[in-house]
Each structure stands twice: as C-alpha cells, then as structure tokens.
Amino acid sequence: MAKPITAIQKRQLTEEEKRAEALAKLKAAVGDSEEAVRELLTLIEQLHESGLLEAANALLKAREDVAKIVVGQLNQKPVTTMINHLFSIAGLAASLDPEKTAKLLGQLAAGVMDAYEQTEAETKKIGLLDLLRALNDPDTNRAIRFGLSALKAIGQQLGSKE
Structure with a gap:
C-alpha cells in the first residue's frame, strides 16, 4: 500500500523561468494597451529631444542636494512671510460670500x-x-x-x- 501524502511541495521557479513569465505578462499588458504605450513612448521621445528628460534625470540624481536647497530657501523669512500672507488671503477669501x-x-x-x-x-x-x-x-x-x-x-x- 502507498504512503499517504503528508506534505505538498511547491514547485520552485528558476530565475530564468521567473523572467520568462514576467516578460510574457509584460507583452500581454503592452498588447492590451498598445495605444497608451505608443503615446508614452512619444512623450518620452519629446522629453528627450527637448532636454527635459536629461534635466529630470540629473535632478533625480541630485535630489538630496536639491531638497536641502529647497528647504533652505523655504525657511527664509521672506518666503515664510509670503506663505503666511497667502494663507491669510485664502482664509479671507474663504470667509467671503x-x-x-x-x-x-x-x-x-x-x-x-x-x-x-x-x-x-x-x-x-x-x-x-x-x-x-x-x-x-x-x-x-x-x-x-x-x-x-x-x-x-x-x-x-x-x-x-x-
């Protein structure tokens, strides 16, 4: 008589099989959204031609330095005063009929x-x-x-x- 099955072993996919499955899913998604993908590629091409894509990449690479500069500028007295004025004006506008x-x-x-x-x-x-x-x-x-x-x-x- 055969032994009863006490544990089910799940088949482990190799890295190559995982990549192939992911690629198949990606191909199916691209096929389903062909027009959107074309528009996205056109957008990326236009960003590249105008130099904005390169600027965005450089900005992302230097994001910590940029964040420090932005926070430093926002903490200056004239900027905080202007922000406070804008909030006061917004509050006034909200209170008007x-x-x-x-x-x-x-x-x-x-x-x-x-x-x-x-x-x-x-x-x-x-x-x-x-x-x-x-x-x-x-x-x-x-x-x-x-x-x-x-x-x-x-x-x-x-x-x-x-």
Whole structure:
C-alpha cells in the first residue's frame, strides 16, 4: 500500500523561468494597451529631444542636494512671510460670500472701465462747484455712500481689535 501524502511541495521557479513569465505578462499588458504605450513612448521621445528628460534625470540624481536647497530657501523669512500672507488671503477669501464678491468685483471692473473711458473723453478741469454738483448725482452719491460705509466698517473693526 502507498504512503499517504503528508506534505505538498511547491514547485520552485528558476530565475530564468521567473523572467520568462514576467516578460510574457509584460507583452500581454503592452498588447492590451498598445495605444497608451505608443503615446508614452512619444512623450518620452519629446522629453528627450527637448532636454527635459536629461534635466529630470540629473535632478533625480541630485535630489538630496536639491531638497536641502529647497528647504533652505523655504525657511527664509521672506518666503515664510509670503506663505503666511497667502494663507491669510485664502482664509479671507474663504470667509467671503462668493456671489456677493463676484457681483461687487464685476461692478467694480465695469465702473473702472467706464471711468477710464469718460476720463479719456473729458479733459475739462473739475472745480469746487463741479464737486458739489456731483454730490447731487445719484450714482456718485451711491458710490460715496458705499465708500463712507466701508471706511466706517473698517474703522469699527480697527477699534474693536485694540
């Protein structure tokens, strides 16, 4: 009577068999993605022709030195100050109502363009009486009211932070 099997031995592939299997898988993958592989090769060729591939390789070889330089530059006071300002501006922008901001910026841009065109067309000096007459103009009065309201609100905020 035969002995029962107590252990199953797994067949070990040689290095050459492993390489052949990997190559077969790679060939199948290339065949499945032929167009993508062609585009990738075209991209690599263009990078090589422009010198960017060589620059990228040099950058990767010197990555530790480059990282030290970048970190050194980022740690300088002007850079950290600028980054802090950018975060503050981003925080301010995030706190604003996008619809109101877009409307205000659109009106501001249109008003500036209209003012530019009117200034180009009119070269007459403005006198004191002209300024007083301008206060009666509803559009000018509205803009002055907006400016004064903005100045008052800013002053209130400045006073409450002290």
